[in-house]
Amino acid sequence: MTGTGGPSAAGGTAGTGGPAWAGAWVADRLGVRLADGARPVGAGLSDLVGLAVRRNPRRAHLLVSAVLGKHVPTDPRLVYGAGLLLGGLVRARLHDVDVPSRAGAFLTDALDGAPGAAAALRDVLSEPQDPLDAIVFGYAETATALGHSVADALGGAYYLHSTRRPVPGFTAYGGFEEEHSHATSHLLLPANPADLDRDVPMVLVDDELSTGRTVLNTIEALHAVRPRRHYVLAALVDLRGDEDRARMDALAARLGARIDAVALAAGRVELPDGILDAGRALVASLTGPAAAPAAPAAPVTGAFPVTRARLDWPSGLPDGGRHGFLPSHRARLDKDLPRMADTIADGLGDGFSRVLVLGFEELMYAPLRLAEALADALPDADVRYSTTTRSPVLAVDDPGYAIRTRLAFPAHDDPADGPGERYAYNVSAGFDRIVFAVDGPGDTGALAGGLLARLRALAPVTIATVPSRRRDA
Template sequence: MHKTATETFSSTKHTFSIIGNHTIDIEVTHNPFHLPLNSLFLMAARVNTKRSFLFVSKVLGKHIPVKPAVSMLGGAALAACLLQKVYNITFPTLTKRIVDGLIDEDKADIALEFLMENPMIIPEKVKIIGFAETATALGHSVFAAFLENVEYIHTTRELLVDKTSIINFEEEHSHATSHRFYSLNEDFLIGQEPILLVDDEITTGKTTLNIIRDIQRSFPRKHYVVMSLLDWRSEEDKRKFGDLEEELGITITPISLIRGKALVHNQPNLQNREINLTKLSNTGNRIHKIYLPHSQFNYASYRSVDSIGDVNENPYLLETGRFGISPIEQARFMSKAKEVGRFLNTYRKAESQTLVLGSGEFMYVPMAIAHYMGGNVRFHSTTRSPIYPNAQAGYGAQNAFQFRNPEDPGVINFFYNLPYGGYDDLFLFLERDVSEKRLQTLTQVLANLGVKSVYLVICSYSNSNCS
């Protein structure tokens, strides 16, 4: 793996107001594609004692609804950065289309189709790991940008009964700290191939250092690449990366679309402050279930146990990347995604405004399908992350909705930025089937959003009557 000099960039300074006099000063020191910050994120207050603010991405498809192609181009932009910085390889025409699609969503669909027809080439084999829950789709999008020499897997919060995690590590600032790693190929991490670790944002880098240390303990190698949309590490945090390089005899290369420094002012304590959930109106729409044909996907028949001790015997999808995925398997999935997208589009009315919601770490599969569901489709996902909502202009969480996770009722989930009556139809994707009882708090929210037609899209078949 070769390293090249980075390009020069004149730093720029910005101030963002969050709530009241809670502000953040940002100095951008690295912006290789000269992306406007307002095309990448908004700010919000996070209900967390360890970190009270959040860069709410306009690219991820997590908290803010986006055109599916925009989110997929976010990973492609990181892939282009990787090739440029590490291998001194550029694809000027493709990169320009990717960047244009990130800045102007009207150009995103054409840019993504061009990428699919002209995938990038990486000159050596690499392993790509996306971090759950937020970066599962981002990591998958990085992987999907390449033609060959790549394999992808994402970490998971799921706890499987029948399979042992190859590695375990902790994410210290998260509300769900434990990451697990289940590969169908037990030898996935064996070898000297560089590992590309993909996260949406690096603030301190502790999560990354934790996983590198854990991998290196059992599967040593020489080179890691840390990829993120945003990198806000302090000089002290960067020194910790250098210390780990020296300690383990490795090289860690950071790749990001934006890098800089963030200084927080007047940080409020919101830990004991109630999240003002958006009040629901009694529209009482009926929820329709759509079971996708079993032939559309491949399955992993593992049982999981949730936080209250209940076992779910319904299968997972292999296409998510949770158990590893290759470029050949990715190509087959995209062909299936087109079929499923066109099928689900038949449920929509002409020119309707449609929202597709993923659930938790189950993001890339519904995102890819949403891309093929026709025009006027937006995508984002449910999340574990509690954010304080505020209706002020430019704030990252205009409203908030809360429910119990159907796949783990011991975990509270949220979704944000869904205006009442803002969509004609809504498709919420669940990877695995669950009981009506477990769906109750979620369907109560969905039925009262002023959406004319609401569909639950179940992607796996049922092995049990989950309690």
């Protein structure tokens, strides 16, 4: 999706003769429109997202981010840089400092596909700054790496993300319901609850703020356990209306706390009447009995080889923020990333030009940082990053649509809420190497006959397993 530019509010293309906006297909068929609002770093709402159609009875459309690396394989340095940039906006709100002026230009250049811009964005935002003590909280599954990146930008922040995976030995601190999600159970499982019980600023990070209800519900629940004076909502895009912002202000007054919000871009999604019925009808027309016959599915034969990269993941280093991630963990990971990336690169062999590093659902940060280091280690290769997901989305092979292809496969981590279908989007034969970064609970026998069989039908696959933290670790 990088390099697609942005549309007008009417959902057109990025200039005469330019490439189609990856939301034009939905805009044309469902009448969905994006209207730009504030652009604090230069990029507009429609530069940062495209559109797809959900297979969800409660929401017809899906905003597909150009900088999140969830559904769209993206330069990992752009993904990490965008997260650091969001963290820079948080830092500016907490500490009254300016975000480096070059960062916004690098972001827009990277979105346009300018060579070197993604790395420049990451590098300028990685320059040392004084650490800020804060608690950063990210929402699973989509914002786990984004929250990590915001915490990295603050330097001294403790990071925790919610999880859908109960872990034996860890006691839940609390839970909440994400109202629009297709899988709503979330847990907070900090290894040390005392890390949360501090009156320091809390930053709540999600990929988008649609109404803000989920984040405000979280604040209210956490404030009841441990009141604090300052909260910051941070998102890539802020779509809230006046009533939503008034609701935030009312909660702040009721709690006696300050609540701020920052985003890379703001605006609104304009939906026509009857959008849910129209979305359901559109999905049915493309997938139901009346749809045109689909081409025969290619047999999943697993033609390409599978190898394993021995990462030698540092002992005791968490795989992410499911149980908490400290500044000392961050420093240790940074030290070991180049070594682990070299291990992966050495196992890829020769004769490749495009590499996908594919993460696994909530496991987004470790794969992102490995992909980022791999891109640095392989300057002549196009390294991209995305992850698998639970989210069911319609795929349409059209340049004006954000989700071009879909791989469906059974869950392979024995999920607590039972078996189900999982997905990897925009993963195609255009990649000539695939690195699948998975945690221990996901590296099971079910992986071989499901996702792995589909991946190895496309390209040689390298599995990089990141050990999950145990209660006694």
